[in-house]
Amino acid sequence: MDMFNYGRDGMLRKIAGLALGSCIALTAMPAMAQQSCTRTALEEATQSYVAAQQAGNPSLIKLAPDAELQEQMEPITLAAALLNKPQKIDFHRAIHDTQGCESFVEVIITDPAHPYVLGTRIKLTGDLVREIETLVTDADDWLFKASNTLAYSRAEKWDMIPMEKQDSRETIIAAADAYLNLFNDPTVRVPWGSPCARLEGGIYTAKGAPGVVSKEDSCAVGVPKNTPLVDRRYLVDQDLGSVVVLLRFGNSSLPDSHLFRVENGLLRYVHTITVCKTLNCGFPVKPIPNPPRG
Incomplete structure (x- = not known):
């Protein structure tokens, strides 16, 4: 449309629309900002997960009421998760994505009764953990030897x-x-x-x-x-x-x-x-x- 033939009423509608759009954009900014997290918040969430896995006590994590859990990329109930079984953790290393509000932690357990190597993704919303996704590997899995993983990774x-x-x-x-x-x-x-x-x-x-x-x-x-x-x-x-x-x-x-x-x-x-x-x-x-x- 030719802007010079837009007319007074059309121009007023356009100005009003731009103002409304600006208000909507400003209103949406806090919601968008909530999609990122501080490194400190992610580190605290990771430490709470490690403590919970060590104790076999998921209540040590600030879980959202509708938190989703997965193991082996399949949904699992909190009651059935490895998180309920205490583990002596020998070493862990975490990385933190402040833009995506997620952490990943490599967990190594060399307990002779049942060694594991875990890879766990933790998703935050606000200060609550919304998702916990864990890959659980043990004796049947690819080239598994937790004692070696510990020695090299550490x-x-x-x-x-x-x-x-x-x-x-x-x-x-x-x-x-x-x-x-x-x-x-x-x-x-x-x-x-x-x-x-x-x-x-x-x-x-x-x-x-x-x-x-x-x-x-x-x-x-x-x-x-x-x-x-x-x-x-x-x-x-x-x-x-x-x-x-x-x-x-x-x-x-x-x-x-x-x-x-x-x-x-x-x-x-x-x-x-x-x-x-x-x-x-x-x-x-x-x-x-x-x-x-x-």
Whole structure:
């Protein structure tokens, strides 16, 4: 429509509409702001989850009345969740996405009675935990050996990255996606770091003792071919240069998480948790060696 022929009444309606739209936008701003959280709030929620899992007492978490729980990417009742069974936690590492208001925590339990490695996503709304989603892996799952996972993961350095050296959210996700896309497209160029270490269950690609770093340590040691990694969900912590991608792995759609540390746009660490439907996802079980001694 020609604005010069709009007419006085039309112009007044347009001005009124713009004013109304501005009011609506201003009214919506607080609601939009509520979608992000402080790092402190996410850290507190994570600590409450760890304490609750250690005690087997979900009441230690400020759960929303309609909180949703999942295990192995399937809904589960609070009464049936592992969260009700006390566990001696040997180590945990968390990343926090203040933009998405979510945390992810890797939990390692080496209790000989029943060792576990858990990967748990925690979603906040306000100061209440709205969602808890846990991948539970134990003796039947991919390359499982919790004692090795503990030794290697605990020795890694996931320090806070100075703001001026932090990669963008997009760069961190792109590095993760390149690695994940390689499983279904061998032509993908992955931003491998040097050194880079990859932890899958109890297997580590770095050759030295835990914490001993060599320029020869590499993550480029091959991946399965023709393996789609789909339904990806991302949780990014720029302060730690980290992203966890929750996804379905392969043609069997196995519940899986891939946790990455990215430094200067290059992969530094990759951790995998994969829930198998059969023993070791149907691959032959071979003894997993203990970490070399320093």
